[in-house]
Amino acid sequence: MVTIQPHSSERVRHQVSKNDLLAALRHFLPDSAILAQEEQVRAYECDGLSAYRCLPWLVVLPETIEQVQHVLRLCHRLGVPVVARGAGTGLAGGAIPLDNGVLLSLSRFNRILDIDVNNRQARVQPGVRNLAISHAVAPYGLYYAPDPSSQIACSIGGNVAENSGGVHCLKYGLTTHNIQQLQVITMDGEWVTIGGQGLDGPGYDLLALMTGSEGMLGVIVEITVKLLPIPEQAQVILAAFDDVEKAGNAVAAIIAAGLIPAGLEMMDNAAIKAAEDFVHAGYPCDAEAILLCEMDGSAEQVTSDLEQALRVLRRQGASEVRVAESEQQRQQMWAGRKAAFPAVGRISADYYCMDGTIPRRHLAKVLMKIKTFSAHYGLAVANVFHAGDGNLHPLILYDADREGEMQKAEQLGGDILRLSVEVGGTISGEHGVGVEKINHMCFQFQPHELALFHALKRAFDDKGLLNPGKAVPTLHRCAEFGAMHVHDGELPHPEIERF
Amino acid sequence: MVTIQPHSSERVRHQVSKNDLLAALRHFLPDSAILAQEEQVRAYECDGLSAYRCLPWLVVLPETIEQVQHVLRLCHRLGVPVVARGAGTGLAGGAIPLDNGVLLSLSRFNRILDIDVNNRQARVQPGVRNLAISHAVAPYGLYYAPDPSSQIACSIGGNVAENSGGVHCLKYGLTTHNIQQLQVITMDGEWVTIGGQGLDGPGYDLLALMTGSEGMLGVIVEITVKLLPIPEQAQVILAAFDDVEKAGNAVAAIIAAGLIPAGLEMMDNAAIKAAEDFVHAGYPCDAEAILLCEMDGSAEQVTSDLEQALRVLRRQGASEVRVAESEQQRQQMWAGRKAAFPAVGRISADYYCMDGTIPRRHLAKVLMKIKTFSAHYGLAVANVFHAGDGNLHPLILYDADREGEMQKAEQLGGDILRLSVEVGGTISGEHGVGVEKINHMCFQFQPHELALFHALKRAFDDKGLLNPGKAVPTLHRCAEFGAMHVHDGELPHPEIERF
Numbered sequence: 001m002v003t004i005q006p007h008s009s010e011r012v013r014h015q016v017s018k019n020d021l022l023a024a025l026r027h028f029l030p031d032s033a034i035l036a037q038e039e040q041v042r043a044y045e046c047d048g049l050s051a052y053r054c055l056p057w058l059v060v061l062p063e064t065i066e067q068v069q070h071v072l073r074l075c076h077r078l079g080v081p082v083v084a085r086g087a088g089t090g091l092a093g094g095a096i097p098l099d100n101g102v103l104l105s106l107s108r109f110n111r112i113l114d115i116d117v118n119n120r121q122a123r124v125q126p127g128v129r130n131l132a133i134s135h136a137v138a139p140y141g142l143y144y145a146p147d148p149s150s151q152i153a154c155s156i157g158g159n160v161a162e163n164s165g166g167v168h169c170l171k172y173g174l175t176t177h178n179i180q181q182l183q184v185i186t187m188d189g190e191w192v193t194i195g196g197q198g199l200d201g202p203g204y205d206l207l208a209l210m211t212g213s214e215g216m217l218g219v220i221v222e223i224t225v226k227l228l229p230i231p232e233q234a235q236v237i238l239a240a241f242d243d244v245e246k247a248g249n250a251v252a253a254i255i256a257a258g259l260i261p262a263g264l265e266m267m268d269n270a271a272i273k274a275a276e277d278f279v280h281a282g283y284p285c286d287a288e289a290i291l292l293c294e295m296d297g298s299a300e301q302v303t304s305d306l307e308q309a310l311r312v313l314r315r316q317g318a319s320e321v322r323v324a325e326s327e328q329q330r331q332q333m334w335a336g337r338k339a340a341f342p343a344v345g346r347i348s349a350d351y352y353c354m355d356g357t358i359p360r361r362h363l364a365k366v367l368m369k370i371k372t373f374s375a376h377y378g379l380a381v382a383n384v385f386h387a388g389d390g391n392l393h394p395l396i397l398y399d400a401d402r403e404g405e406m407q408k409a410e411q412l413g414g415d416i417l418r419l420s421v422e423v424g425g426t427i428s429g430e431h432g433v434g435v436e437k438i439n440h441m442c443f444q445f446q447p448h449e450l451a452l453f454h455a456l457k458r459a460f461d462d463k464g465l466l467n468p469g470k471a472v473p474t475l476h477r478c479a480e481f482g483a484m485h486v487h488d489g490e491l492p493h494p495e496i497e498r499f
Numbered sequence: 500m501v502t503i504q505p506h507s508s509e510r511v512r513h514q515v516s517k518n519d520l521l522a523a524l525r526h527f528l529p530d531s532a533i534l535a536q537e538e539q540v541r542a543y544e545c546d547g548l549s550a551y552r553c554l555p556w557l558v559v560l561p562e563t564i565e566q567v568q569h570v571l572r573l574c575h576r577l578g579v580p581v582v583a584r585g586a587g588t589g590l591a592g593g594a595i596p597l598d599n600g601v602l603l604s605l606s607r608f609n610r611i612l613d614i615d616v617n618n619r620q621a622r623v624q625p626g627v628r629n630l631a632i633s634h635a636v637a638p639y640g641l642y643y644a645p646d647p648s649s650q651i652a653c654s655i656g657g658n659v660a661e662n663s664g665g666v667h668c669l670k671y672g673l674t675t676h677n678i679q680q681l682q683v684i685t686m687d688g689e690w691v692t693i694g695g696q697g698l699d700g701p702g703y704d705l706l707a708l709m710t711g712s713e714g715m716l717g718v719i720v721e722i723t724v725k726l727l728p729i730p731e732q733a734q735v736i737l738a739a740f741d742d743v744e745k746a747g748n749a750v751a752a753i754i755a756a757g758l759i760p761a762g763l764e765m766m767d768n769a770a771i772k773a774a775e776d777f778v779h780a781g782y783p784c785d786a787e788a789i790l791l792c793e794m795d796g797s798a799e800q801v802t803s804d805l806e807q808a809l810r811v812l813r814r815q816g817a818s819e820v821r822v823a824e825s826e827q828q829r830q831q832m833w834a835g836r837k838a839a840f841p842a843v844g845r846i847s848a849d850y851y852c853m854d855g856t857i858p859r860r861h862l863a864k865v866l867m868k869i870k871t872f873s874a875h876y877g878l879a880v881a882n883v884f885h886a887g888d889g890n891l892h893p894l895i896l897y898d899a900d901r902e903g904e905m906q907k908a909e910q911l912g913g914d915i916l917r918l919s920v921e922v923g924g925t926i927s928g929e930h931g932v933g934v935e936k937i938n939h940m941c942f943q944f945q946p947h948e949l950a951l952f953h954a955l956k957r958a959f960d961d962k963g964l965l966n967p968g969k970a971v972p973t974l975h976r977c978a979e980f981g982a983m984h985v986h987d988g989e990l991p992h993p994e995i996e997r998f
Contacts, residue, residue: 118754118859118860198856198857200675204716205675205708
């Protein structure tokens with residue numbers, strides 16, 4: 001476990017005492033909305049990236065937009081940094097708090113405000129759980145498409161902040177493609193409406209900019225999501241391959257055939273075995289790789305797409321092809337995929353989940369290369385990923401109690417991310433950058449591109465008080481990281497104080 | 500015709516002489532890439548919004564990215580403003596030049612650089628015509644979806660700058676939904692890569708911000724567009740209504756039924772008659788409104804969607820429903836819609852095309868209200884629009900030679916835009932703001948929202964040299980416009996010097 005602090009060039013320094021801040025907060029927040037004792041704030045010290053943590057200075061739990069405005073205005077005036085937090089399920093440490101800052105939890109913003117069936121939209125507060133939206137609109141035959149694996153727990157506000165994806169994002173897009181409007185409070189307490197009810201609007205399009213900005217530009221206090229009609233039918237194919245390369249090529253062939261599966265997932269042998277042991281999904285444990293290919297739409301469309309996909313998969317050399325014969329079987333086939341992360345958690349003391357994205361055509365090549373990295377560091381890697389998107393989730397297995405293994409896992413992860421960039425991909429697909437990959441941003445972007453990001457950040461947050469030390473590295477950090485990591489092969493997180 | 504200049508608060512002042520600038524440009528541009536004589540630059544004095552114009556000071560026609568960098572670096576150093584221009588077909592005056600600035604034409608960037616069939620992408624230069632992309636990729640069974648009416652002439656760079664739409668954007672999205680990556684040169688000459696090959700990337704998402712930014716943030720020098728498989732089949736229904744309100748309700752009912760037509764267009768009686776007289780599309784001239792509803796996809800899907808749409812249209816009281824019986828008939832049905840603007844041009848000396856977007860549910864109400872505006876000003880209005888998106892294109896008929904008629908047309912247009920905002924819509928759907936609607940931005944956005952836009956602009960263009968006086972008004976302009984327009988009912992463009 002690692003206590004994490006922003007890089008010295010990103011740390012916000014202020015002279016405000018905790019007591020003074022508490023007194024000021026009590027002017028507009030009830031006592032029940034302020035947590036200051038260590039035992040109270042302990043629950044907020046980390047998010048889904050549990051290897052890194054930091055005890056927050058103070059936690060506030062506002063219930064109204066006006067309270068959020070008051071908190072931000074106060075902190076802006078005093079120069080106190082603020083970290084916004086949804087459900088805390090993020091995997092890149094985007095919601096890790098600061099030891100001299102306020103953690104602003106949106107968990108009490110948990111109401112669905114309006115369901116507009118005719119316009120297929122719902123207005124929701126940021127603390128509403130992802131799956132709760134689909135449950136609330138199911139009586140109208142509608143659902144909210146993006147489905148992160150954590151959808152039972154993660155909040156829609158966090159989904160927007162991280163631009164979350166999921167299995168069905170190949171066909172239906174990421175969070176950014178499924179929202180219509182945001183109400184945002186900027187660090188100076190101003191209320192800004194972003195997006196609109198129309199397909200396009202005048203002015204700069206800030207909706208995608210805000211989505212995925214990891215709490216750096218503003219605090220999201222309301223979201224209008226787009227809803228889709230529940231597809232009449234969904235069917236899934238399981239295809240097994242005796243060779244990872246063949247499976248990778250089959251993915252490219254399905255897309256090239258003009259099919260747009262609702263989901264197109266791949267698991268390698270290590271992931272197949274772990275999942276099968278855990279949930280007994282009926283996976284073929286001797287396969288080197290399996291693909292799960294789901295088609296949805298009208299019954300006619302699904303039938304015709306399935307036939308086409310089966311032809312492609314056979315032509316690409318699948319050793320076995322199975323179509324779920326019932327809804328129960330379909331659910332079972334997915335159960336293995338959805339439980340893959342915890343399944344791997346059962347076979348390894350710790351695992352480190354990466355999130356690189358690569359052009360689909362390089363799938364097979366990158367998987368081969370990951371195998372050599374794995375051998376080099378002596379750490380096993382299980383691969384589970386959104387193959388259709390080229391979004392890899394290599395799970396690096398390690399044991400934090402073994403001296404140096406966590407560092408090796410980080411190095412192996414860094415090598416995978418660097419490889420992703422080298423083949424024309426990116427260091428993140430859907431989990432965000434947070435603190436986890438902030439150093440790796442230095443090899444994704446050039447200094448003048450990072451400078452543009454900083455200028456944009458200042459446009460929203462002139463004092464740099466929102467979530468400092470996340471998502472976009474300073475050039476100082478990159479200079480340090482570049483020197484340490486790229487040239488000398490040293491640890492990627494030199495500024496982290498280790499236990 | 501109106502000579503237009505930026506508002507005094509937006510005008511860039513510099514002391515550079517034309518001869519000095521010419522001498523400096525000749526260091527890196529051949530003579531054939533510089534136009535300085537009045538008869539040479541006259542062709543660039545306006546764009547598709549031909550009522551407003553301004554003779555450019557100088558025109559440059561670079562052929563390489565390095566030349567663009569040189570031009571921008573030079574102008575940045577000297578403080579000379581620059582307006583980038585594609586094919587000049589824009590309808591909001593976004594490419595109108597400046598009498599003390601450089602007009603940078605991208606017309607020589609006219610090559611398709613790469614077609615990647617497997618990843619369904621093409622890399623193209625900004626001067627490539629929209630339709631030329633679809634022609635080039637047709638042999639691979641692919642096409643580029645956004646289809647502005649001007650697609651035979653407009654350039655893809657201009658499409659990105661204005662986030663252009665078209666008939667098929669209801670299903671396939673606007674330009675912003677159909678591009679993957681941009682190469683952009685910022686005003687200081689830096690080369691920035693925006694977007695990537697993956698579904699998402701790390702860092703702030705600048706792709707949507709840049710798209711539709713009307714040449715204010717950077718000069719786009721390369722575009723990677725997404726391609727789609729050409730649908731197996733497309734079929735169109737023409738439905739006639741004896742009442743505009745019924746037609747409006749039918750649009751809402753089609754969407755509410757869960758159908759996503761490839762196009763869902765509406766024309767009112769004035770537009771029907773004008774189009775029928777011009778292209779003889781076989782439209783029922785006695786109908787108060789017609790809908791054109793196109794379905795595309797696999798043969799099975801189209802058949803099932805058509806049946807459902809026909810049921811909905813009949814239930815909503817269509818007086819006549821026709822399905823195109825051949826591809827030729829389908830083309831003919833569309834021909835009337837596609838020629839609607841020039842058709843209206845035949846029956847009126849001049850027309851002014853508006854571009855407001857409203858929530859679909861208010862369609863009928865807004866159309867009724869436009870009728871009362873039309874009577875109030877004594878100017879006929881023909882309505883042709885993307886009904887599925889709620890994107891109105893009222894065409895206001897007037898005669899510029901008649902004293903005061905152009906002003907009345909502008910006032911009527913302003914009233915329609917204000918109404919669009921009042922019902923929860925926007926002043927622009929797909930044409931952009933340009934100079935045409937810059938004043939109306941003042942009632943779309945609040946001062947602190949405009950201030951945020953300006954801060955963003957500064958992040959990209961610190962000296963405010965790119966396309967000043969377009970798209971985002973200064974607060975000075977709004978103060979003036981607000982006082983003149985909102986409170987006193989005076990002319991919306993007080994700063995324009997009229998002939």
